[in-house]
Amino acid sequence: MWVGRIPMLAMTSVRPSHIHQDFLVSWGSVPLLASFCSLSLMAKSDSFFIRANLNCGGSTATGFNTYMENPIDLGAYVDALGKSVLRIHNIAVSFTDDRGTSVEITGAGDCAAQFWLFTQSQTAAVLPSNKACIASGTVIASRDNTSGNGIAARCYDQFDNLPQLWTNGYLIAVDTMYLGGQASELWEGDVYVSVTMECTVETMTQAAAMALALSQQ
Numbered sequence: 424m425w426v427g428r429i430p431m432l433a434m435t436s437v438r439p440s441h442i443h444q445d446f447l448v449s450w451g452s453v454p455l456l457a458s459f460c461s462l463s464l465m466a467k468s469d470s471f472f473i474r475a476n477l478n479c480g481g482s483t484a485t486g487f488n489t490y491m492e493n494p495i496d497l498g499a500y501v502d503a504l505g506k507s508v509l510r511i512h513n514i515a516v517s518f519t520d521d522r523g524t525s526v527e528i529t530g531a532g533d534c535a536a537q538f539w540l541f542t543q544s545q546t547a548a549v550l551p552s553n554k555a556c557i558a559s560g561t562v563i564a565s566r567d568n569t570s571g572n573g574i575a576a577r578c579y580d581q582f583d584n585l586p587q588l589w590t591n592g593y594l595i596a597v598d599t600m601y602l603g604g605q606a607s608e609l610w611e612g613d614v615y616v617s618v619t620m621e622c623t624v625e626t627m628t629q630a631a632a633m634a635l636a637l638s639q640q
Contacts, residue, residue, distance in 0.1 A: 467625040470512065473497075476617040479518075479536050481526070481606030485613050488605065490547045495600040502598075503636035506626045509595040511557070514540070514587035515619045518562050520612050525574045528566040532609035534575075537561045537583070538616040539603040542595065542639040548605055551583070555639070557593055557600070560585035572611040592623075596636035 477493045480486045500509045518536050520526045528534055537548065543555035551559045561583035564575035606614040627635070 467623045470621050470623050473620045473622055475602050476615055477602045477604045479604030479606040479614045479616055481536065481610035481614040482612050487608040490545065490603060490605050492545065492601050492603045495602055497595065497600060498598045500624050501596060503596050503632040504629065506629050506632050508625055508627055508632055508635065510592040510623050510625055511595060512592045512621045512623065514558050516560050516585045517617045519615050519617065521615055526614050527572045527574055527611035528564060529572045529609050529611045531567050531569040533563070533565040534607050534609045535561065535563045536606040536614045537604060540618065541601040541603060542597050544601050545603055558587040559583055594635060596632055597639045
């Protein structure tokens, strides 16, 4: 494991889009932003995986077109006062039924389900441009057979592509993330979203970790 200061060349060559992903904040202070972008990240752990799932609804019993949310405790990894932050490198996402198999559709219909990963709790769906939104995705499915229920004949994710990949990862300095989801009607049963995140734990200066944590609350 290499431990030391990241060369300034590496930091100053980061494209604006990467700065936006890691430091999506509203400081209103150019010196603070410049200071943030010139930080040195110190020791980091080997990569590990954090998994979470959520019942997004979709059935008559649970409800549909209603925002659902579960917290993801990061207390074991993130401690802004202790200078420890989480870097998410990529996220794999699945939409399934409660057994992990394909969700069926009732009769002939069109259905949709969405997920969001947030640094702040939400009460309803929001745009992916919301500063608390880490990742999001949408799946739309349809079936033509009017008899009974069955698997979708067509499925699309082009409206909001599910794989989440970043060149330099996404830094998290809050001790709780939130997995949100919502499903439309006509699903045969509830839709479950499951996420698997590849992560590392890294250290920052205490001031930098606290500033990032405050920007994500």
